[in-house]
Amino acid sequence: MAIERTFAIIKPDAVTAHQQGEILSRIQKHGFKIVAIKSLRLTKEEAGGFYHVHKARPFFGELTDFMSSGKIIAMVLEADNAIAKWRDAMGATDPKKATPGTIRHDLGTSIGTNCTHGSDAHDTAAFEISYFFAGLELI
Numbered sequence: 001m002a003i004e005r006t007f008a009i010i011k012p013d014a015v016t017a018h019q020q021g022e023i024l025s026r027i028q029k030h031g032f033k034i035v036a037i038k039s040l041r042l043t044k045e046e047a048g049g050f051y052h053v054h055k056a057r058p059f060f061g062e063l064t065d066f067m068s069s070g071k072i073i074a075m076v077l078e079a080d081n082a083i084a085k086w087r088d089a090m091g092a093t094d095p096k097k098a099t100p101g102t103i104r105h106d107l108g109t110s111i112g113t114n115c116t117h118g119s120d121a122h123d124t125a126a127f128e129i130s131y132f133f134a135g136l137e138l139i
Contacts, residue, residue, distance in 0.1 A: 001080040005035060007128035008077050008086055009117035012070035015039075019107050019115065020073055026103055027077065030089045035076040036137045044068045050131055059112075066112060074132040083125055086118040 008027070010020050027034065042050070047067035054060050079085050091102025095114055098105035108114035119125035129138070 003078060003080055004082045004122070004125075005076055005078050005129065006082040006086045006125045007117075007119045007132070008075045010073040010075075011113070011115055011117060012066065012072055013109065013113040014107060014115040015071045015073065017107075022107065023103060023116065026089060027075075030079070030085065032077040032079045032082065032086070035078050036133050037073065037075045038132070038137075039071055039073050041071050042068045050128070062112065076129050076133060076138060083119055083122065087120065090116045090118050 010023050014020060014023060024034075044064050047064040048055070048060075051060065051063055051067070054063060077086055089103060091098030091104040091108075093104070093114060094111040095104045095108030096111075098108070100106070103116050104114045108116075119128050
């Protein structure tokens, strides 16, 4: 396995519910190195740019409203096989279908408010990391 980087977000629902400490603890317990981290609030336009691949989908407006509704914590995580490893730690998108012990199962409330985001592929991770972090922040 090779060391790789992935992008992760602690979403507004989890920040509002004060779950960021629990999620950060789980990130460390899973063996990730946090390369970069920041707290911010996206505008609807910034959320739209981030989720541009879903622009034609019927849930796009709801998604961008949600992601701009409160603070998020954006992170770059590093580990062996980080993309798959983070997706496994998060669990299925729908918390009701997620495996017990995963973040989304334990902390998520619905498919729309599921606590976390993670890149699904290398090209997605590269775009998402560069959307939020400049090169100097990734050293």
